[in-house]
Amino acid sequence: MTQPIRQLAAALLFALAAAFAAPAQAGQEGAGLIGFKVPFADAQEGRRLFVGKGCVVCHAINGVGGKAAPPLDGDPSQRHMDVFDFAARMWRGAATMIVLQEMELGYQITMTGPELAHLTRFVTDVEEQKKFSEADIPEVIRDWMVDEVYEELDLDSMAQ
Numbered sequence: 004m005t006q007p008i009r010q011l012a013a014a015l016l017f018a019l020a021a022a023f024a025a026p027a028q029a030g031q032e033g034a035g036l037i038g039f040k041v042p043f044a045d046a047q048e049g050r051r052l053f054v055g056k057g058c059v060v061c062h063a064i065n066g067v068g069g070k071a072a073p074p075l076d077g078d079p080s081q082r083h084m085d086v087f088d089f090a091a092r093m094w095r096g097a098a099t100m101i102v103l104q105e106m107e108l109g110y111q112i113t114m115t116g117p118e119l120a121h122l123t124r125f126v127t128d129v130e131e132q133k134k135f136s137e138a139d140i141p142e143v144i145r146d147w148m149v150d151e152v153y154e155e156l157d158l159d160s161m162a163q
Contacts, residue, residue: 042117044086049125050132054139056112058122060147061103064135069148071103072096077129084127086120107147 053059053075061071068074093100104111114122125131137145 040116042120044120044124046121046124046128046131049121049123049128050135050139052114052118052122053125053135054141054144056114056118056122057104057108057144057147058112059140059144060107061100064126064132067135067137067140069107070150071107072100075126077127077132079129081127084123086123089123089126090119 053062053064058075059068061069063069063074064076066074101111140148
């Protein structure tokens, strides 16, 4: 599918989702419900965010990146990933990610909803991932990349 067709399809999907998720008017069935905002997800922007936000310090794609966390290579047999599933995967590892971010970067990474959508699109887009290489990583970030493999941290024992 070409990029203009993808954008048109995404726009139509967004319009449909907005129409079905719009809150009902007062007095109607479903009144008080909140609609969903579906952000446009761009794999190229996700690739830029993967580096710019610092994800590459601990995660690798195509063998490029840190080794502290699981690689995020796309699965060619999985054509779609639910952004909520991706967020849930991140949530399960949140405690460890926060510790590693503070150790390696000195701060916690923050992300907006649209940024998360772009990142999700990148980690599922095998074709965009093929374009990812060492050349995408500025030297300052390359110096931060973690060569050690960390297991899930036991935060209780660390607190003692």
